[in-house]
Amino acid sequence: MLFTILLWPLFLLSVQAAFVRRWECSASDQTLTDPVFRQLSLDGGFKSTDNTTTLSLKLTGEFTSHSCDTLDGSSAQMVVDARVLGRSVGHQGRTMGTCAESLYFDHSTTGLRQYAIYQTSYYLNHTYALHTLDTTIRLRLDGREITCAAAHITPYIGSTASVLLKAVPFIIMILFGLATGPLRIRRSNGRSMFRYELDDTSSDPAQSHAQGLGDCLQYLQFIFLTGCLTLSYPGFFQAIVSQLAWSSLIFKNWPVTHQFAYPGVMSGLYATNSTWGLEEMSQVLGGTTMSDLWVNAIVNLTLLILGTAVILQIPFLSEWISKNFRTRQSAELSDFRTESLTQFKRTGWSVIRTVLDRFLLPIVAYSSFQPLLASWFPVYRTFMAVTFVGFLAVSLGFTVWYLGKNERQSAFFRHSSFPRRESGDWFSSALYGVPIIRGVVIGGLQHSGLSQIIALMACEVLILACMLWNYRYGPVWRHTCFSAARLASIVMTSAFLPHAQVSERSRGLLAYCILLVHAGVLLFGFLGPCLVDIVRFSLREMGVINSPADDFAQSNRTPVFGIGQLSQRSTRNISFTELPALRPAAYTHRTDAYPSFFRAPRPGTAGSSSRSLAPSKIPSQSGSESGESTESTESSMDSVDLSVLDSEAATERSDVDYSKREADQYYGRPTGSRMPADRADRQWADDHPTSARHWRWSRPEKTKGFEVFRPGRPGL
Structure with missing residues (x-):
């Protein structure tokens, strides 16, 4: 097989036309064939002019029982039929036949002219690139068919x-x-x-x-x-x-x-x-x-x-x-x-x-x-x-x-x-x-x-x-x-x-x-x-449309984290003051969609009841400590609204400790007061007027709920 792979391209280079792989005709076509001629090779080529594409075919073979001259083999005619998707796509020209002593010029002479070379042209009305010509080639001598070959010829796509x-x-x-x-x-x-x-x-x-x-x-x-x-x-x-x-x-x-x-x-x-x-x-x-x-x-x-x-x-x-x-x-x-x-x-x-x-x-x-x-x-x-x-x-x-x-x-x-x-x-x-x-x-x-x-x-x-x-x-x-x-x-x-x-x-x-x-x-x-x-x-970059809740945002939805993932948080020192202003609506996550993100509050204990404060009892800090804490908190939280951590909470109870959640371990919790959600909405709307109109029109009405204020923890 390897010998064939290496040999046939060299043979292609020695002839003018290209090698065409031929197949046996169907069994019904072979029943009327007189096997006096054996096919050796089939070559072909395309040549395009202004309005016509010509398919040239050359069939070579050998007469097995008698010489080419004895049977008058040079008078045999090639009958070509080329079809595309079952439809004939051209017409055939005349056939030229030649009897030869050898297919190669340097072959020694034997005096017997048993070989024959037949050439014909088939005229197409189109180049038929991106198609394959289902071609049938029959050789007829004295009214009888002496050979039949099939070929699938594919023109160059261009x-x-x-x-x-x-x-x-x-x-x-x-x-x-x-x-x-x-x-x-x-x-x-x-x-x-x-x-x-x-x-x-x-x-x-x-x-x-x-x-x-x-x-x-x-x-x-x-x-x-x-x-x-x-x-x-x-x-x-x-x-x-x-x-x-x-x-x-x-x-x-x-x-x-x-x-x-x-x-x-x-x-x-x-x-x-x-x-x-x-x-x-x-x-x-x-x-x-x-x-x-x-x-x-x-x-x-x-x-x-x-x-x-x-x-x-x-x-x-x-x-x-x-x-x-x-x-x-x-x-x-x-x-x-x-x-x-x-x-x-x-x-x-x-x-x-x-x-x-x-x-x-x-x-x-x-x-x-x-x-x-x-x-x-x-x-x-x-x-x-x-x-x-x-x-x-x-x-x-x-x-x-x-x-x-x-x-x-x-x-x-x-x-x-x-x-x-x-x-x-x-x-x-x-x-x-x-x-x-x-x-x-x-x-x-x-x-x-x-x-x-x-x-x-x-x-x-x-x-x-x-x-x-x-x-x-x-x-x-x-x-x-x-x-x-x-x-x-x-x-x-x-x-x-x-x-x-x-x-x-x-x-x-x-x-x-x-x-x-x-x-x-x-x-x-x-x-x-x-x-x-x-x-x-x-x-969106030009400000023509604004639809933040698109496929990208949905496909990039925030995943659910457990305590194991939260404990392996990043160690980068990035405070909330370094983060740019975020859209408040992007924070909204329903607890029913992410049930494991918000964990139920812990029952109050003797140690925690002193830290738990009702919403109506907001501790006031006096002196410089209160002023310093308030100023620090407002400066660090102007750009971020953390009201989502407190939204949609459970029914208000006095024996519940809301001072610490898993999210606090991840982000920390600043002390003192914070910016209300409506103030963050107004600030973001001032920075993004076009988008604000869209959000005002598309965002559902926000219902008021109770808010929980947590006291400061040491070290934050």
Whole structure:
């Protein structure tokens, strides 16, 4: 097989036309064929003029029973019928036949002219790019048919279509990453009660700045790699999905080629002749052999990791230099060491995310293909590929375990192919291994297309089952739709099995349906939502609209904390005086929505009854102590309204101690008086007049309730 792989491209370079892979005609067509002529090769090419596209075909063969001259073989006529989706798309010109002693000029003469060469033209009224010509070629001599061949000829899609098919998905991925990354961080700033502890990306180095890149990238990889299955795809399908090779670490034949590359497009059509799907995709791309393709993927991944690490240092160093320039003095070395350590952790997590989340599927697929070539390459090469897959699997398992143990899965895997899981069960965590299974199936089961389809369908069924299992923990409809689209596309590819009894017209229609499904996911699942978010963000920044309770705010809703999480709070010294003014309405949280956030008050005790005060009995402080406390409190609490800690409390009782709650352990509680909620509303409305009108119109009327004033505690 390897000899065939290396030999046939050299043969292609020795002829003027491109090699066309031929197939046997159907059994009904072969019943009337007189087997006196044996086909040897079929070549073809496209040539376009102003209004006409000409398909040139050259059929060579050998007469088996008699010589070409004896049978007058040069007078045989080629009858060509080219169809697109079952409809004839042109007409044939005249046939020229020649008897030859040899097919090669330097062959020794034997005096027997048994070989024949036939050439004809087929005139099309269109270029039929993005289509495949279902072509039947019959050779007739003296009224009888002496041979029949079938070919699926795919014209070159064109440079314009090639650029668009590469650029449009890339732009969609960038826009989606922008809308779910920097814009999400910007829009959520100031929207959450815990924004300085949770929404700030610097708080967790495992969180990504470009969260949406992985989600869209993984779907593009699925489109490309499912086009690499060992199936009888229509030629235009692989020609189209091959333009997404960049998403799977393939950049044609770069950087390793060993001075060999498949011809790809020759004479205006795709020249392929392969056994396995990955190999055929490489030929469509005009890439190198599969052994070099794996090395290229490793090299490209390494370069991508280095580039990611370098890019991450640019904003860090720029911010540090800018800080020194503004303060006109060198920053403290301890601060630089702390920030450098955080930046080092963030870089490490970014490298792990690049390998284990964004490019795990293609690198496993290429590595799993290497054992199929074990008989032609050294043993160490196969050992390295298998070891690499095992290392990736162990690394992914350890990473998922570590993140699950520290409850940080949502930070690392946010906007991945799977939804955020709050249940924490092993069944949900097992989904992170699906890309490895897919990669092994696509690369390691190339010998059986049926096995690949069954295994990929099982993966999608597993994902849908997990979506159903976790629907009560949050919305999963988006990931469910993506999985359903993938499952539908895999089911439709069953028609491309080599032995499936499906007509070429039905195969072409199903291929277009698969492409429409993928296009629909890219447009309505990625491009549409991100454009809406970008437009809404732009209008909000210009002050045209104001709708703070949007999808971003809901998706970034403050989580529920227990005493364990509160005890592990941040140690940063940030006082309330350093925080900017927040919107009072953003504080409102109902106790029925977060029952574990507010804990029921503790019964009063002898020690606590002296500290508990009824709302009508407000202690007054005299002298300088009272004035100093009041002034300090007003200055520190002008920008923050903490009335939510006291709102919607239980029925007023005199034997209840409200002086301390779990929230006080996290934030502390200032002493003295505080700004009423209506005063904070008026102050925020003065700073944001346009938004204030919206809030006045949309906010429900606030009911008055009793208020509890707590005495000061030592040390605050």
